[in-house]
Amino acid sequence: MAKLVGVYAASHAPLLARDWHLFDEPLKAQVSAAYRELGARLNAAQADIVVEIAPDHWSNFFIDNLPNVCIGVGATHDGPPEPFLKDFGHPTLAGEPQFAMHLLETALAQGFEPSVSHRLALDHGFCIPLWRMELEPLPPIVPIVINSLEPPMPTIARCVAWGNLLAQAIASYPVDARIAVVASGGLSHSIGEATMGAIDETFDAGCIRAFEAGGEPAIVDFLDRALPLAGNGSHEVRNWVTAHAVAGSRGFELIAYMAIPEVYVGCGWAAWSPAEQPYGP
Amino acid sequence: MKRTDYALSKLFFDLQSAPAAAAYRADRAAVLERYGLEPAVRAAVLADDIAAIAPLVNPYLLRYYCTASGMPEAEFLEKIRG
Numbered sequence: 278m279a280k281l282v283g284v285y286a287a288s289h290a291p292l293l294a295r296d297w298h299l300f301d302e303p304l305k306a307q308v309s310a311a312y313r314e315l316g317a318r319l320n321a322a323q324a325d326i327v328v329e330i331a332p333d334h335w336s337n338f339f340i341d342n343l344p345n346v347c348i349g350v351g352a353t354h355d356g357p358p359e360p361f362l363k364d365f366g367h368p369t370l371a372g373e374p375q376f377a378m379h380l381l382e383t384a385l386a387q388g389f390e391p392s393v394s395h396r397l398a399l400d401h402g403f404c405i406p407l408w409r410m411e412l413e414p415l416p417p418i419v420p421i422v423i424n425s426l427e428p429p430m431p432t433i434a435r436c437v438a439w440g441n442l443l444a445q446a447i448a449s450y451p452v453d454a455r456i457a458v459v460a461s462g463g464l465s466h467s468i469g470e471a472t473m474g475a476i477d478e479t480f481d482a483g484c485i486r487a488f489e490a491g492g493e494p495a496i497v498d499f500l501d502r503a504l505p506l507a508g509n510g511s512h513e514v515r516n517w518v519t520a521h522a523v524a525g526s527r528g529f530e531l532i533a534y535m536a537i538p539e540v541y542v543g544c545g546w547a548a549w550s551p552a553e554q555p556y557g558p
Numbered sequence: 559m560k561r562t563d564y565a566l567s568k569l570f571f572d573l574q575s576a577p578a579a580a581a582y583r584a585d586r587a588a589v590l591e592r593y594g595l596e597p598a599v600r601a602a603v604l605a606d607d608i609a610a611i612a613p614l615v616n617p618y619l620l621r622y623y624c625t626a627s628g629m630p631e632a633e634f635l636e637k638i639r640g
Binding site for chain 2: 334335336339340341358360426427468469470471472473474509
């Protein structure tokens with residue numbers, strides 16, 4: 278049977294790639310250390326498959342067809358389309374169709390109806406954490422897109438349900454595979470709106486406290502109240518909520534938090550210790 | 559409820575392509591002709607009137623558009639912050 282071997286979260290500010298050459302050395306060192314710590318843990322977990330949860334930044338979907346959740350079931354995904362990620366070095370990334378289809382079938386059996394893609398373009402939301410974590414070789418990726426760009430978006434409670442579902446799918450996967458989960462995005466940021474560049478450190482601290490404390494009701498309650506008042510990019514915290522639930526909603530370990538005005542983002546890095554798997558096959 | 563302008567959103571979405579963005583920078587009016595924008599929206603785009611455009615599109619698409627159109631980041635920040 279498959280085993281959940283690690284759950285992680287990291288920010289993915291695109292300027293961490295586009296403007297990297299402009300940053301001073303101490304900032305680069307701090308950011309690199311945070312990503313490398315997550316990468317070291319993920320490497321130590323010896324994951325055969327990484328399920329990565331990220332938004333789509335208008336790379337795959339437009340408002341003529343905008344899923345709230347999409348599972349990438351393809352054997353191959355396209356690398357990032359953004360020119361500033363040309364040095365990532367992966368024009369394509371391997372998928373893992375067998376587990377992805379198991380996840381999809383588990384979802385449908387449980388009353389979830391995600392969209393499905395047989396070939397996603399994995400933009401900076403997916404690729405910056407993979408790149409900066411220095412995962413070489415990259416394990417096969419099963420991408421899950423959760424809409425956090427264009428309202429209406431999934432509720433926070435629904436993201437918890439998706440996390441529980443993902444944990445169930447991993448536990449019931451009848452293959453001897455080690456599976457890790459990476460949530461990408463957040464914490465607070467504001468893009469293309471009047472507050473662009475503002476970092477809401479109070480919101481970020483509230484998120485961190487809630488995730489550290491563990492459980493689900495406090496996080497749902499906090500985000501239902503605070504998220505509508507935070508910058509639009511903050512909605513990516515949905516991916517962290519999903520990861521939190523995958524890990525059994527145990528408190529996370531904050532690896533690092535930095536409000537980085539240079540990239541407009543309150544950046545966070547965290548790891549959860551997975552709970553004993555509560556779901557049978 | 560926010561009003562989403564489909565034609566304007568489609569223009570901004572399409573300009574994520576580097577060749578499309580280059581064509582737009584070379585001849586805005588010709589590209590705009592193909593999208594059937596409402597006259598007031600077209601005028602706002604030609605005037606870089608970000609305050610008028612912003613309520614009509616997703617903020618991320620707006621940010622991408624300003625990059626594609628060649629607007630310097632500092633100018634975009636000044637305009638979007640009002």
